[in-house]
Amino acid sequence: MDVTEVLLPGVGLRYEFTSRRGERVGVVARRTGDFELVVYGAEDPDEGRSVLQLDSEEADAVAEILGAPRIAERFADLTKEVPGLVAGQVEVRPGSTYDGRPLGATRARSRTGASVVAVVRGEEVIASPTPRDVLAGGDVLVVIGTHEGIAGVEQIIRG
Template sequence: MDVNEVLLPGVGLRYEFVNADGDRIGIVARRSGTFEVIGYSMTDPDEGELLFRLTAAEADTVAEILGAPRIAERFADLTKEVPGLSAGQIVVPPASDHVGQPLGHTRARTRTGASVVAIVRGGEVIASPPPDEVLRDGDVLVVIGTHEGITGVRAIIES
């Protein structure tokens, strides 16, 4: 998809693209940190209608909501290209011995050969989590490895 970037002097940047339905959409990133989402008329490309405004925090939340599932999809696509490599998602249950403990404490990669490549926590994605990242109840671990390795990580986390 092509995204056009237009400098708006004194205002910020406007990003424009056409979605799969043929709608022209604009997002104005203001220097103040707020964002405006604009829909353009099909008959007049210069006529735009403000659809809604977002604060910086709201825009971050929307980006995380839209981005989190995409990370898992991209890893799933990668595993199709590499024979023997699989991707899995493991939810950290409340009863896990590892809740409140650092990820490194699990020794999951050493014990199974599979790697935790991301943690999805609510709408937030922690890509390439460091060993000192503390696991929380409800975290979703995105794991890459063999089927057996992923099963092993699941057994560790659910213990």
């Protein structure tokens, strides 16, 4: 799907695409951090009808809801494309050595060669976590690497 980006001077950016049903949809990302979902009518392609307005926190919530399943799909697709690369999940158990500590404290990538590419915390997904992101009991780490690398991450997290 092609998404076009249009600069709106003084306002922000508008991202547009055409849905499978032929509807032109736009998302206006305002400089203020707010977002607006717009649908354009077939009769006048320049006239957009505002469907939804979101503040940055609401937009983040919608992105997480819509993005979480897609992130898992993309990682699964990635592992199909690269022989020897697999995706795995490792749970941080409450009371674990790393419960309440930053991801970087595990040194998982340098010790195993496997990468933690996301942290799933309840309904929230932290994609591309940084070494400073603090882990919590109940988190599920999405790990990409070899079978041995993922097992190594699991061993590190479980102690």
